[in-house]
Amino acid sequence: MVRENIFAMLSKIKSRLWSKIVVKFRYTSFYPFLYNSYWHYKLNKNNVFNLTDSNYYSAIPNRGAGVGHQLANWNAGYWYAHYFGLKFSHTPFSTKSWEDFLGFGEDEVQTELLLNTKGYTAVRLPLFDENKREEIELTKRIIHSYKNKKVVFIAEQDQFYKEQFGVCDAIKKKFYAALAREKNQLVYDENVYNVAIHIRRGDITIGQKKGNTNHIMRWQDNNYFEHVLNNVLKHINTDKEVKIYLFSQGNLNDFKSFIGYKNLTFCLDMSGQDSFLHMVYADLLITSKSSFSYKPALLNNGIKVCPRDFWHSYPSEKDWIIAEEDGTFNSEQIKKLDEYYTGKHTQKL
Known part of the structure; x- marks a missing residue:
């Protein structure tokens, strides 16, 4: 138990430090250099890959935020997975009670399962501005550079998606069909x-x-x-x-x-x-x-x-x-x- 608590504490410290680094460099030309995925693209951009893509995209609901904020993260992950032509994998909300209440992951592939038992590797992507074509194109090129590998692309924390209503039909279907609705x-x-x-x-x-x-x-x-x-x-x-x-x-x-x-x-x-x-x-x-x-x-x-x-x-x-x-x-x-x-x-x- 002590070891687990120490690990959890170190993980939180690491996340906070990384968050500060992202904030500091986000709007500088140096920012993409922080990501291994960017360097992977630079080293593999001239390679020819199999066009069959079985890779996934997921967003982690912000553990330190309220459920409204976390839903914005989840919706962004769901939207961008389809936008980039990837499969979506579900990363749970911060508490089991909200996870069960919303029911969004009941019929989705679980990110943890892909990483722990299916041989997939997590790859973090840089933040991008959905209104800046050059940043979208860079993200697409990074994703394409992994075509020959089994990857779950993880959105950077709080990747923004302004038009959240783009996922309305999908999340309504999920919410109203969730097992928790029987307890309304x-x-x-x-x-x-x-x-x-x-x-x-x-x-x-x-x-x-x-x-x-x-x-x-x-x-x-x-x-x-x-x-x-x-x-x-x-x-x-x-x-x-x-x-x-x-x-x-x-x-x-x-x-x-x-x-x-x-x-x-x-x-x-x-x-x-x-x-x-x-x-x-x-x-x-x-x-x-x-x-x-x-x-x-x-x-x-x-x-x-x-x-x-x-x-x-x-x-x-x-x-x-x-x-x-x-x-x-x-x-x-x-x-x-x-x-x-x-x-x-x-x-x-």
């Missing part, structure tokens, strides 16, 4: 129209007060969510009773302005997984500038009302409504909302 326990009433609001607080509240630039960028006060909710309630068209569920952290004193809303339930003590599940199954979901509500929005089959300024993109679909900083959405978006919302569209619980 929702407080929603299928006979009413269920509106969910996610207001990010917790760590972001502390960071915003301390002047943390990253947290300030993500901060939205209660007024924004009230304005969005008022506009939603004004323009949805249903014969059903509307019930509202507010998901956040803190206590009632932090959300006094919402107390007067009819049929509003505060879900401030609900677990992360239960909150995530309810956001997925809401008939209408109001998201915040947070990966923790953006990812359920990708899985949600209802209407999503989302803040315009966010680090991931939204699809140009009628069930995605984009709100301005003041909580309003324009007349065209309101029209789309009215047309889409008919009452028959209620999610199946």
Whole structure:
């Protein structure tokens, strides 16, 4: 046990040092030189390889981040595997509870199995900017240089993929078919129209007060969510009773302005997984500038009302409504909302 703890500690130290090196050199011409895979390409770029490719691509969900962040990593791995013409292998989320809850790896080849029993070797790839052609082309050439070997390409930690909705169909299929769905326990009433609001607080509240630039960028006060909710309630068209569920952290004193809303339930003590599940199954979901509500929005089959300024993109679909900083959405978006919302569209619980 002592030996295992020492090994785990050394592994964490190594990861942190490597992360600092990547940050320091990422935007320098020296950066690719840090990777053995780059040198492999340089030494083999003139070789002719068998065009049959049985290699894999995987991304490691960031062990030190929340599940929204980890899902962004996983989605990026899934997307780029197909983009580069490789097979995808699954690397689990940081905790077994989230791994089982999401079920994304239930029908996938496991990275650990390939490396430990199938004779594959892990090869780390440099970070690339998906909008820079030269960096994409370099990654393709590195991958091609391994055509004659059994390799699992590992994305560098937090390889970015902006348009996360590109994997919507695949992850919806996985999530709704997961074994954990048999254990779903929702407080929603299928006979009413269920509106969910996610207001990010917790760590972001502390960071915003301390002047943390990253947290300030993500901060939205209660007024924004009230304005969005008022506009939603004004323009949805249903014969059903509307019930509202507010998901956040803190206590009632932090959300006094919402107390007067009819049929509003505060879900401030609900677990992360239960909150995530309810956001997925809401008939209408109001998201915040947070990966923790953006990812359920990708899985949600209802209407999503989302803040315009966010680090991931939204699809140009009628069930995605984009709100301005003041909580309003324009007349065209309101029209789309009215047309889409008919009452028959209620999610199946």
